[in-house]
Amino acid sequence: MMKPNTSLNGHRFIFTCFFFIIFLCILASINQIRFDNILTLSRCTFTHTSNHLLSLSSDDIRVLIGILTLPDHYHKRHFLRLVYGTQSPTGGQVDVKFVFCNLTKEDQQVLVALEIMRYKDIIILNCQENMNKGKTYTYFSSLPEILNDTGEPFPPYHYVMKADDDSYFRLQSLVDSLKPLSRNDLYYGYVIPCPSMDPFVHYMSGMGYLVSWDIVAWIRESDIPRKHLEGPEDRTFGDWIREGHRAKNRYNAKWSMYNYPEPPTRCTHELWPDTVAVHLLKTQEKWITTLKYFNATQDLKPSKLYHIP
Ligand SMILES: *[C@@H]1O[C@H](CO)[C@@H](O)[C@H](O)[C@H]1NC(C)=O
Ligand SMILES: *[C@@H]1O[C@H](CO)[C@@H](O)[C@H](O)[C@H]1NC(C)=O
Ligand SMILES: *[C@@H]1O[C@H](CO)[C@@H](O)[C@H](O)[C@H]1NC(C)=O
Secondary structure (H helix, E strand, O other), X not given: OOOOOHHHHHHHHHHHHHHHHHHHHHHHHHOOOOHHHHHHHHHHHXXXXXXXXXXXXXXXXXXXXXXXXXXXXXXXHHHHHHHHHOOOOOOEEEEEEEEEOOOOOHHHHHHHHHHHHHHOOEEEOOOOOOOOOOHHHHHHHXXXXXXXXXXXXXXXXXXXXXXOOOOEEOHHHHHHHHOXXXXXXXXXXXXXXXXXXXXXXXXXXXXXXXXXXXXXXXXHHOHHHHOOOXXXXXXXXXXXXXXXXXXXXXXXXXXXXXXXXXXXXXXXXXXXXXXXXXXXXXXXXXXXXXXXXXXXXXXXXXXXXXXXX
16 A cells, blocks of 8 residues: 655646746736736735635625516616615625516517526526415525535535615625525524514514525425415415424524605614615615715726716
């Protein structure tokens, strides 16, 4: 038996890294990237080899946010892509996707197909658009099959959310709030009714709630949701959880999730830094106020190409 030669392996590793960097540099100069960019590139390559490979590992949480919407809501999707495409949380991967039922019109077959080619962020379920007739069930129960890819890590997502298209989620705050929580048997959201702070009594508001992957798998397999499809979707969801004795782990995200302050109700809260989501952004004005408050444009890079006061 030969003992593995660790020092030889170490040298081989360093050589591989070295040639990889050279390769990147050649690639960069072919693409006429300036010298400082090459430096940045090699610096990031070094960080990658030293510690980043380790930190990229299984610790990062994967979250799917499905925004339930309608095929014809092109402008809404365009706007939400701006809102979410400009956020890049660390410590977690958050995929935002738009979810709707079967297309019904010829123009949709062209326009939605183009969107998918460009953005790859649409899920079309096998259903007819409906309110309170099981779209939420179809969404959760279809995911284990839709996302069943043996080449990918399992579970495909640690957490799956259903969100409203008039909610604004701050992805870094969401990831940070999920970090300490269980990845099993979890039900997370804004507890209904508004004044309640007890997540074990009722259900989570449709502004956006999230469950761990094992509950998604349970929704697919269990008879309890399948036999109870009709009714206000989010309350029905809470009924399944109660009847199925699921979600021994619950997290009430109130008051980091709340309704927009105007008009004031028992569900509203003023905008404040400790925010995961703001709901009921029904007008452009409310969106703008919210995006400004949370400094959504602070990472805009200066350039001679534009001037924004
Ligand atoms: C949705 O579309 C698929 C494929 O076009 C079809 O097989 C299915 O029956 C449709 N479902 C509903 C509920 O209309
Ligand atoms: C996922 O794929 C595997 C292998 O193809 C199959 O055995 C399993 O039943 C699939 N699961 C679901 C939920 O579709
Ligand atoms: C937005 O930026 C301002 C100015 O830098 C800062 O004072 C404020 O705390 C920031 N707001 C939030 C919610 O981070």
